[in-house]
Amino acid sequence: MDLLYMVLFAVVVLLGLLGGVTYAILFERKVIGWMQIRNGPNRHGPWGLFQTIADVLKLLMKEDIIPAAADRKIFVLAPILAFAPSFTVFAVLSWSDTLYAADLNIGVLYFLGVSSMTMLGVLMGGWSSNNKYSLLGSIRGVAQMVSYEIPLVLSVLGVVILSGTMNLRGIVQYQDDIGMWFIIPQFLGFVIYLISAIAELNRSPFDLPEAESELVSGYHTEYSGFRYAFFMLAEYTYAIAISAFATTLFLGGWLGPAFLPGIVWFILKMCIFMFIWFWLRATLPRARVDHLMQFGWKVLIPLALLNIVITAVIKVWMGW
Amino acid sequence: MSIKTETMTLNMGPQHPSTHGVFRLLVEVDGETITKAEPVMGYLHRGSEKLAENFLYTQFIPYTDRLDYLNAMTNNYVYCAAIEKLLEWEIPERADYLRVIVMELNRIASHLVWWGTYLLDIGALSPFLYAFRDRDICLDLLNEISGARMTFNYIRIGGVKWDAPEGWVDKVKEKVKELRENIAEYDTLVTGNEIFQARTIGVGKLTKEQVINWGISGPLARASGVNIDIRKEEPYSIYDRFDFNIPTREEGDVFARYKVRIAEMYESLKIIEQACEQIDEGEIIHKKGARIMMIKPPAGEAYTRAEASKGEIGVYAVSNGKNKPYRIKLRRPSFVNVSILQDLLIGENIQNLVAIFGSLDIVLGEVDA
Amino acid sequence: MSQEVLDIIVKKITEQKGDEAIEEAKLNFDEPMIILDTKNWDVKTAKLLRDDPALAFDFLSCITGVDYEEHMEVVYNFFSTTKKHSMYVKVKTTREKPSVTSVESLWKSADYMERETYDLFGIDFPGHWNLRRILLQDDWEGHPLRKDYVTDKKALGLD
Known part of the structure; x- marks a missing residue:
């Protein structure tokens, strides 16, 4: 019975995610369109609502091309390996007070551990394509993701210290108890998280692994059709996961005035978090690899460590 | 113990998003450092100079449009002036x-395209669309007077083809104000x-000596402190009647080139404003200019140069007294400027x-002729 | 002004090469122009034009090849960024074995322009470091801007 429930829940979440990704892409295109004084997609369906669906259908109908010189097995495996972990992390996310899959007491650890596996997909995809641009893209991607994983984890630690639990539901409940979202006592942590998340997701201005003006399209240059769609799906799923994680940790999860149900609050906060990314993407040029690395190691990590120290001091002395 | 290392050859282009056309760059990299760079071109070669020898003088004007298609007015001009x-x-x-x-409207349009695409190259998406919106203001004005948006064929031997439509000059004056505000916004x-x-300060430095020795002209040269602008050096047309500055900078890096081009747009606006104030009614073409079969320059040869948005554009025209050119040589600024890549990229990351x-x-149309 | 520049040029070159060196010196549309034979045009003369403080032609604007059917010419257009004057140098060479000393070592801008002239006219530039075709493909036959070049319309798919 449990197993059936689990499978059922997973399927529901997957379907919800597919819908979510579809409209996240539309949301991004619309927002960026308006920022660039144009309309964005508006041909398919009212307000362009079916645009992404049409795009996906097109991708699914395309010929499946695998370059002759590619390492076939790894080439095929890479998109799946990129998608699987970013989907698996949804197990511990709690959408509202009652809507959740697993109440894991090491939820934070699980999320960080599993999500860092997506970089394997990037590495394998770039390596197996047997293309210099893909390889450069994946090398950049892995270096960047490994480097920014550290400040990301460190910024989360502040929250864990304050709440004294690694259970994601516990963290939200703690915020309910003290009557304050963690974004206020952990503002520094939030900013570090926001920046490292952008780098972790390869989004502009840190979109070096797929910088189209330099590397054509980075690690997925050689991919087409549904395999390419898989990479895109993985990217947006992971984006949704990261913003859901941020909502849980810093923005009080499903908490909010009672006139709207918890899940609506949750999704609204996620949207605001994602909107910031789109906004940055429409505004900023791309950073350079060495600047990016310097910024990660010399600025973000010391800041994150400082944040931990301050948090620990507050915790011990003020007895929060 | 020494570690065995290998250089890697990276082939950029002919199909690559940042070459802005069909251009190939063979780079050899040692780790992350470039040790050799070799531009390969000619993919767009159409033999313009050969074609010129088979046309009447006037018939060749449309072909000059297709050299630097972003700045076609100056190309038209320099050929006609020769x-x-x-x-x-x-x-x-x-x-x-x-x-x-x-010509000045076209220069602004050309610099705006550069501004937009350059920022696109370094990863900012929106400026591209803003730049093209304003470029359209310029192109609409040019379209109104010449009937085409990019390949104008407007300037003719002896004058221009069409007079300005009614109210056009006033419209230009209005749009100049709008452009000035928008460019300030981009700034x-x-x-x-x-x-x-x-990403730009201190990158890709060119010294004054390099600029002169490699024959670099235009904003590239002026960003390295070489103060040459043919509009001031040997004022052609009526440029000596306007009050404008030649923006120069000493740094010679990418950022300096950016600043010079932005400042140049303001100067062009200034020239347009003054020209709109001074313009008077009158003839628009030399009385013999419209009879194209009759254009037969006496035997002789001359080199004529003008300041295009990319640098010095020149035409060496040889006539043997017949109604077709004996030889037309086109000195294309992009073609000369691109040769610096061999030197400039060495040692860069x-x-x-x-x-x-x-x-x-x-512009590849100009590099390949 | 231009006449004075022309006089200086003629004086300096005759000092270096003798009276016979310059075939003709005149003003062409108010700019000094000298005509030389290819045997009198070498790196030393070019260096004189560039380095002499009174001339200082440091900027090479344009190199043009012209096929006059009885002979060939390479025209150099120089400009001085310090003195703000310009000049033409016309170098005559035979049609059978056209050859003009390269000035690529003095003005790097000659690098591509000489390659282009070689590509389209088949004029040899001894002293150039990398004289290969530049605009046409490497296995192109003939030099299209020569007056006796026959366009093979069939090969181009035009006929």
């Missing part, structure tokens, strides 16, 4: 004013941006490649 030099014709004053207005959006400055390449502002 023939007029051989013919020793006096150009009606109104035609000269119209020429200056359209605030991009110039102060930390990431942008980190590969991440700067796109940032440097884009800052040269080359």
Whole structure:
């Protein structure tokens, strides 16, 4: 019975995610369109609502091309390996007070551990394509993701210290108890998280692994059709996961005035978090690899460590 | 113990998003450092100079549109000016004013395209669309007077083809104000941006000596402190009647080139404004200019140069007294400017490649002729 | 002004090469122009034009090849960024074995322009470091801007 429930829940979440990704892409295109004084997609369906669906259908109908010189097995495996972990992390996310899959007491650890596996997909995809641009893209991607994983984890630690639990539901409940979202006592942590998340997701201005003006399209240059769609799906799923994680940790999860149900609050906060990314993407040029690395190691990590120290001091002395 | 290392050859292009056309760059990299760079071109070669020998003088004008298609007015002008030099014709004053207005409008359009695409090269998406919106203002004005948006074929031997439509000059005056505001907005959006400055300041430095020795001209040269602008050196057309500055900077890096081009747009606006004030009614073409079969410059040869948005554009015209040119040589600024890549990229980090390449502002139609 | 520049040029070159060196010196549309034979045009003369303080032609604007059917010419257009004057140098060479000393070592801008002239006219530039075709493909036959070049319309798919 449990197993059936689990499978059922997973399927529901997957379907919800597919819908979510579809409209996240539309949301991004619309927002960026308006920022660039144009309309964005508006041909398919009212307000362009079916645009992404049409795009996906097109991708699914395309010929499946695998370059002759590619390492076939790894080439095929890479998109799946990129998608699987970013989907698996949804197990511990709690959408509202009652809507959740697993109440894991090491939820934070699980999320960080599993999500860092997506970089394997990037590495394998770039390596197996047997293309210099893909390889450069994946090398950049892995270096960047490994480097920014550290400040990301460190910024989360502040929250864990304050709440004294690694259970994601516990963290939200703690915020309910003290009557304050963690974004206020952990503002520094939030900013570090926001920046490292952008780098972790390869989004502009840190979109070096797929910088189209330099590397054509980075690690997925050689991919087409549904395999390419898989990479895109993985990217947006992971984006949704990261913003859901941020909502849980810093923005009080499903908490909010009672006139709207918890899940609506949750999704609204996620949207605001994602909107910031789109906004940055429409505004900023791309950073350079060495600047990016310097910024990660010399600025973000010391800041994150400082944040931990301050948090620990507050915790011990003020007895929060 | 020594570690065995290998250099890697990276083939950029002919199909690559940042070459802005079909251009190939063979780079050899040792780790991240470029040790050799070899531009390969000619993919767009159409034999313009050969074609010229088979046309009447006037018939070749449309072909000059297709050299630097972003700045076609100056190309038209310099070709016509070369023939007029051989013919020793006096150009009606109104035609000269119209020429200056359209050339400067076109220069702004060209610099805006550079501004947008360059920022696209270094990863900022929105400026591209803003730039093209304003470029459209310029192109609409040019379209109204010439009937085409890019390949104008407007300036003719002896004058210009069409007079300005009614109210056009006033419209230009109005749009100049709008353009000035918008360009100032772009300045605030991009110039102060930390990431942008980190990517451009100190990158791709060209010294004064390098510039002169390699024959570099235009904004590229002026960003390295070489103060040459043919509009001031040997004022052609009626440029000596306007009050404008030649923006120069000493740094010679990518950021300096950016600043010079932005400042140049303001100067062009100034020239347009003055020209719109001074322009008078009158003839628009030399009385013999419309009879194209009759254009037969006396035997002789002359080199004529003008300041295009990319640098010095020149035409060496040889006439043997017949109604077809004996030889037309086109000195294309992009073709000469691009040769510096062989020298400029050596020792640079590969991440700067796109940032440097884009800052040269080359147009492949012009490189390949 | 231009006449004075022309006089200086003629004086300096005759000092270096003798009276016979310059075939013709005149003003062409108010700019000095000298005509030389290819045997009198070498790196030393070019260096004189560039380095002499009174001339200082440091900027090479344009190199043009012209096929005059009885002979060939390479025209150099120089400009001085310090003195703000310009000049033409026309170098005559035979049609059978056209050859003009390269000035690529003095003005790097000659690098591509000489390659282009070689590509389209088949004029040899001894002293150039990398004289290969530049605009046409490497296995192109003939030099299209020569007056006796026959366009093979069939090969181009035009006929």
